[in-house]
Amino acid sequence: MKKLVAALSAGALVLTGLSTSGAAASPPTPATQTPVKQPTAIGFGGAVSSVDADATNVGLGVLRRGGNAVDAAVATAAALGVTEPYSAGVGGGGYFVYYNAKKHKVFTLDGRETAPATMPSDAFMNKATGQPYPFAQLVTSGVSIGVPGTLATWDSALKQWGSLSLGKALTPAADLADRGFVVDSTFRLQTLENKVRFAQVVPTAKLFLPNGDAPQVGSVFKNPELADTYRLIAKQGPSVFYRGPLAGEMAAVAQNPPKTADATLPFFSGYLATGDLAKYQAIDRQPTKVRYDGLDVYGMPPSSSGGTTVGEALNILQPQHLAQQSTTQALHTYLEASALAFADRGAYVGDPAYVDVPQKELLSRGFGAERSCLIDPDKAATKPVPAGSPDGKYSPCAKGTAVEQRPDTEGRSTTHLVAADKWGNVVSYTLTIEQTGGSGITVPGRGFLLNNELTDFSAIPDPKDPNIVAAGKRPRSSMSPTIVLRSGKPFIALGSPGGSTIITTVLQTLTNRLDRGMTLPEAIAAPRAAQRNTAAVTAEQSFIDAYGPALTPYGHTFAVPGAPGTAAAEIGALEALEFLPSGAILAAAEPVRRGGGAAGTVKQVWP
Numbered sequence: 305m306k307k308l309v310a311a312l313s314a315g316a317l318v319l320t321g322l323s324t325s326g327a328a329a330s331p332p333t334p335a336t337q338t339p340v341k342q343p344t345a346i347g348f349g350g351a352v353s354s355v356d357a358d359a360t361n362v363g364l365g366v367l368r369r370g371g372n373a374v375d376a377a378v379a380t381a382a383a384l385g386v387t388e389p390y391s392a393g394v395g396g397g398g399y400f401v402y403y404n405a406k407k408h409k410v411f412t413l414d415g416r417e418t419a420p421a422t423m424p425s426d427a428f429m430n431k432a433t434g435q436p437y438p439f440a441q442l443v444t445s446g447v448s449i450g451v452p453g454t455l456a457t458w459d460s461a462l463k464q465w466g467s468l469s470l471g472k473a474l475t476p477a478a479d480l481a482d483r484g485f486v487v488d489s490t491f492r493l494q495t496l497e498n499k500v501r502f503a504q505v506v507p508t509a510k511l512f513l514p515n516g517d518a519p520q521v522g523s524v525f526k527n528p529e530l531a532d533t534y535r536l537i538a539k540q541g542p543s544v545f546y547r548g549p550l551a552g553e554m555a556a557v558a559q560n561p562p563k564t565a566d567a568t569l570p571f572f573s574g575y576l577a578t579g580d581l582a583k584y585q586a587i588d589r590q591p592t593k594v595r596y597d598g599l600d601v602y603g604m605p606p607s608s609s610g611g612t613t614v615g616e617a618l619n620i621l622q623p624q625h626l627a628q629q630s631t632t633q634a635l636h637t638y639l640e641a642s643a644l645a646f647a648d649r650g651a652y653v654g655d656p657a658y659v660d661v662p663q664k665e666l667l668s669r670g671f672g673a674e675r676s677c678l679i680d681p682d683k684a685a686t687k688p689v690p691a692g693s694p695d696g697k698y699s700p701c702a703k704g705t706a707v708e709q710r711p712d713t714e715g716r717s718t719t720h721l722v723a724a725d726k727w728g729n730v731v732s733y734t735l736t737i738e739q740t741g742g743s744g745i746t747v748p749g750r751g752f753l754l755n756n757e758l759t760d761f762s763a764i765p766d767p768k769d770p771n772i773v774a775a776g777k778r779p780r781s782s783m784s785p786t787i788v789l790r791s792g793k794p795f796i797a798l799g800s801p802g803g804s805t806i807i808t809t810v811l812q813t814l815t816n817r818l819d820r821g822m823t824l825p826e827a828i829a830a831p832r833a834a835q836r837n838t839a840a841v842t843a844e845q846s847f848i849d850a851y852g853p854a855l856t857p858y859g860h861t862f863a864v865p866g867a868p869g870t871a872a873a874e875i876g877a878l879e880a881l882e883f884l885p886s887g888a889i890l891a892a893a894e895p896v897r898r899g900g901g902a903a904g905t906v907k908q909v910w911p
Contacts, residue, residue: 353879363376396742399415606655622669647691738756831851
């Protein structure tokens with residue numbers, strides 16, 4: 305593949321004799337056949353990469369029928385609601401970053417969930433003890449459910465930039481839900497890891513635990529209820545979801561979760577009401593932008609912390625010249641820069657409608673340089689490091705102000721997709737229902753889970769915390785859909801699931817590709833580590849094995865993210881596109897993590 309990429313990059317590939325009809329996975333197959341996953345593909349005419357082969361095929365089908373990147377992204381996302389129901393769906397939210405080739409401009413949509421209007425700031429506190437309720441109790445309850453934003457995001461994106469109606473964009477996913485998909489080991493594992501709580505919710509147990517067990521690997525999982533929901537929305541529009549019968553049903557299960565008679569979890573009542581759904585809007589926002597090694601890196605602004613934190617970290621790394629450092633030195637520098645950026649994230653970033661986020665200063669070159677000079681090339685700083693002072697008054701090596709380190713409760717089960725079309729439009733889209741399985745509460749008869757996004761708020765109502773609960777507020781997110789331009793044209797589009805490790809996954813992949821001489825597939829497959837301003841670096845076992853001995857003398861200590869064999873043992877599941885000088889697109893996904901992803905192009909030349 306390296307030789308082919310080099311040839312394409314040089315514009316020297318002769319296409320004679322090469323097939324142009326391939327795809328990420330074979331064209332739509334009967335539900336009894338397992339689609340073939342290819343984590344890497346090179347070709348022309350557009351591309352899609354996601355974690356799932358069926359979903360990628362849906363997006364490629366839209367592109368082949370003349371749809372654009374936005375149409376393909378929405379159709380792929382809807383399909384992921386079928387095949388990745390524990391990570392995404394209309395019961396959740398997300399962030400949509402879009403490059404418009406005609407206007408040469410990047411746009412974003414904030415489709416983050418919001419807190420209901422009656423939700424108090426101490427909603428997660430046990431008044432008897434003065435402490436927050438246990439996280440496991442808050443997740444699987446109505447109190448964690450925010451106003452979903454995914455459907456509003458799809459509708460807004462299509463109306464502004466798409467060529468398909470919402471109904472037509474949803475049709476392939478509805479057909480997929482009726483036809484079913486082949487259960488793989490990842491889907492069964494995720495179901496089993498949630499079996500105890502799923503079994504305590506009547507409609508969830510009925511849908512996802514047939515006969516009391518997780519669906520078997522190789523079996524076909526069908527969701528006709530979700531198919532009907534998609535078709536209802538296709539026929540009546542998003543108003544049926546936000547103002548019609550679906551709104552009442554969502555509010556009802558949030559306020560009175562449909563638990564089983566023998567449920568052991570407390571299932572706290574939530575605050576979601578029909579009025580909250582009726583008022584929801586996805587918000588157009590200006591993207592974040594930083595300059596790194598001559599490239600323009602665009603990301604998602606607050607309410608996400610992704611764009612500001614990735615951008616600040618790149619500004620911190622810029623003076624360090626990672627490309628000139630040894631592997632060990634570059635990894636040490638990356639970890640330290642990440643910790644510094646996370647310190648500022650925790651101190652300053654929240655929903656901009658409620659918090660005065662110093663975004664301009666956080667993303668300034670001067671502040672990045674100020675933070676960068678705190679990195680000791682020979683020693684890891686004691687964590688947590690204090691936040692800086694993004695006040696526009698830049699002082700060399702200013703030591704910053706200590707802030708309280710707050711618990712990280714952001715869920716890791718999100719999903720990401722990237723899409724591009726033959727006209728040069730590009731989408732990078734991250735969507736989620738928060739934890740794997742969200743709140744665990746399925747809307748009866750509708751086939752989708754509701755989110756537990758509100759647990760992304762800080763549980764303790766500290767007025768100094770930019771991420772405390774407030775009515776109507778969007779909880780801070782780490783989702784980091786990113787588009788990189790070179791000379792004003794798309795170069796790389798990428799993003800990942802993973803909770804707060806999304807930020808480090810995107811940052812590490814970028815530095816792997818831009819500074820460490822890796823190809824995009826190599827940058828994705830490389831072992832990962834996440835330093836989020838904590839005493840220990842969260843790292844995959846493969847990273848610890850490969851680099852731990854060399855980094856330990858610097859003072860770094862390591863902890864795995866989860867037990868071996870569990871979904872938590874991995875960090876992220878990145879999808880990306882790279883646009884080669886010849887006009888070809890390199891589509892890439894994970895080769896192993898989360899069961900491996902699926903990448904494809906419209907007219908494929910490799911493999």
